[in-house]
Amino acid sequence: MGDFKTMRLPVLAAAALSALCLAVPASAEDTAPCGGGLVCANNPATVTAALEKAKFKPTLTKDAEGDPMIESEESFYKFQVYFYGCKDHKNCDSLRFESSFEKAPENTPDFANKWNAKKRFLQAYVRNDGEFVVAYDVATIGGLNQTNFGDVLDWWHSQLGELATFFKEELKLPDAKPEKPKG
Amino acid sequence: MRLNWLAGLLLMAMPLSAAAEEQEPLLDLSAPHLVAKALQDAGYKAEIAKSKSGDPYIKSAANGSDFTVEFYGCELANGCGSIQFYSWRKKESWYTPALANRWNTRKRFLRIEIDEDGDIGMHLDVATVGKLTKANFADVIDWWSVMSSDLDDFLAKEEEAQPKAAKPAGS
Numbered sequence: 001m002g003d004f005k006t007m008r009l010p011v012l013a014a015a016a017l018s019a020l021c022l023a024v025p026a027s028a029e030d031t032a033p034c035g036g037g038l039v040c041a042n043n044p045a046t047v048t049a050a051l052e053k054a055k056f057k058p059t060l061t062k063d064a065e066g067d068p069m070i071e072s073e074e075s076f077y078k079f080q081v082y083f084y085g086c087k088d089h090k091n092c093d094s095l096r097f098e099s100s101f102e103k104a105p106e107n108t109p110d111f112a113n114k115w116n117a118k119k120r121f122l123q124a125y126v127r128n129d130g131e132f133v134v135a136y137d138v139a140t141i142g143g144l145n146q147t148n149f150g151d152v153l154d155w156w157h158s159q160l161g162e163l164a165t166f167f168k169e170e171l172k173l174p175d176a177k178p179e180k181p182k183g
Numbered sequence: 184m185r186l187n188w189l190a191g192l193l194l195m196a197m198p199l200s201a202a203a204e205e206q207e208p209l210l211d212l213s214a215p216h217l218v219a220k221a222l223q224d225a226g227y228k229a230e231i232a233k234s235k236s237g238d239p240y241i242k243s244a245a246n247g248s249d250f251t252v253e254f255y256g257c258e259l260a261n262g263c264g265s266i267q268f269y270s271w272r273k274k275e276s277w278y279t280p281a282l283a284n285r286w287n288t289r290k291r292f293l294r295i296e297i298d299e300d301g302d303i304g305m306h307l308d309v310a311t312v313g314k315l316t317k318a319n320f321a322d323v324i325d326w327w328s329v330m331s332s333d334l335d336d337f338l339a340k341e342e343e344a345q346p347k348a349a350k351p352a353g354s
Contacts, residue, residue: 032318035316038316084291093322094291094326096291108280109279109280109281109283109284110280112280112283112284112287113280113283113284113296113297116283116287116294116295116296116306117296117297117298117299117304120255120265120267120306120308121308121310122294123287123291123293123294124287124294125284125287125288126284126288127288128288133288135291137291137292137326139292139319139322139323139325139326140319140322141318141319141321141322142315142316142317142318142319142320142321142322143316143318143319144313144315144316144319145209145313145314145316146313147312147313147314148310148311148312148313148314148315149313150313151264151310151311151312151313152310154310155265155308155310
């Protein structure tokens with residue numbers, strides 16, 4: 001009984017590393033001021049305020065490169081919000097929501113492909129170190145109004161719920177629907 | 184006359200506060216004809232078509248490659264809640280989940296998968312409830328366009344890295 005792997009464990013610290021080695025298009029940096037009432041990556045306070053309004057508990061900090069980063073959690077998993085396309089740690093042009101899960105034998109490209117083929121919004125992948133990651137990139141040039149950014153947060157939250165179900169069903173974790181008996 | 188003068192002052196003051204709230208023109212993207220118009224205004228072609236099941240979608244193109252925009256969560260009262268940019272690349276023997284994973288690990292915005300036919304499916308989902316600022320929708324289309332052409336460069340490099348006299352698959 002105790003041998004069941006009952007939980008997929010989120011990874012926190014290591015996730016900060018994952019944000020560093022991604023390729024970004026040449027046109028980085030958002031120098032236009034964030035419009036009144038809008039949410040923009042070039043104004044991190046607008047992002048934390050919107051997360052708070054949606055009942056998350058965000059903490060604004062910095063990633064390993066010194067760019068803004070938010071750590072938070074929701075009812076399913078802990079997550080980070082990375083700021084991309086920054087110049088001198090400012091004028092960031094986009095956000096990336098990310099949640100990571102510790103190395104496990106089932107973390108294979110096939111497993112990630114199953115998610116990517118069937119589900120929406122979250123891009124899943126297995127890193128070289130064996131961790132399973134889901135990410136949701138959000139373009140913020142021009143800003144998002146409060147309702148639309150609230151909808152973005154809804155999608156992030158609901159798709160993490162989908163992910164919990166996906167884990168249960170695909171990995172046949174204890175709460176999943178009964179499967180055919182072995183043999 | 185004095186009253187009119189006061190009213191005039193009030194009228195002058197009101198648009199100022201309204202402008203502070205709504206500086207950006209908002210695009211309603213809750214229906215196919217609205218998204219088609221927004222794409223056209225952004226300089227892309229857009230034609231409304233119907234899927235086999237009768238659902239409307241948009242046919243468009245960027246960098247010479249076709250893509251579609253599909254609609255999700257549609258209700259009569261509120262329109263659709265989200266859209267998905269989608270395109271695909273025809274099956275090659277070396278399209279594998281491992282290749283898709285290499286892309287998904289390193290690249291942003293464009294989620295790719297190997298579908299049941301062995302083709303590469305390319306997806307970008309966008310939440311549209313509450314409307315998007317015009318500049319933000321332009322930014323979204325730009326990400327789609329940039330990352331799609333980045334994928335083609337990535338695939339060209341992957342193809343070059345294939346063994347020249349590859350054995351037929353399944354032998």
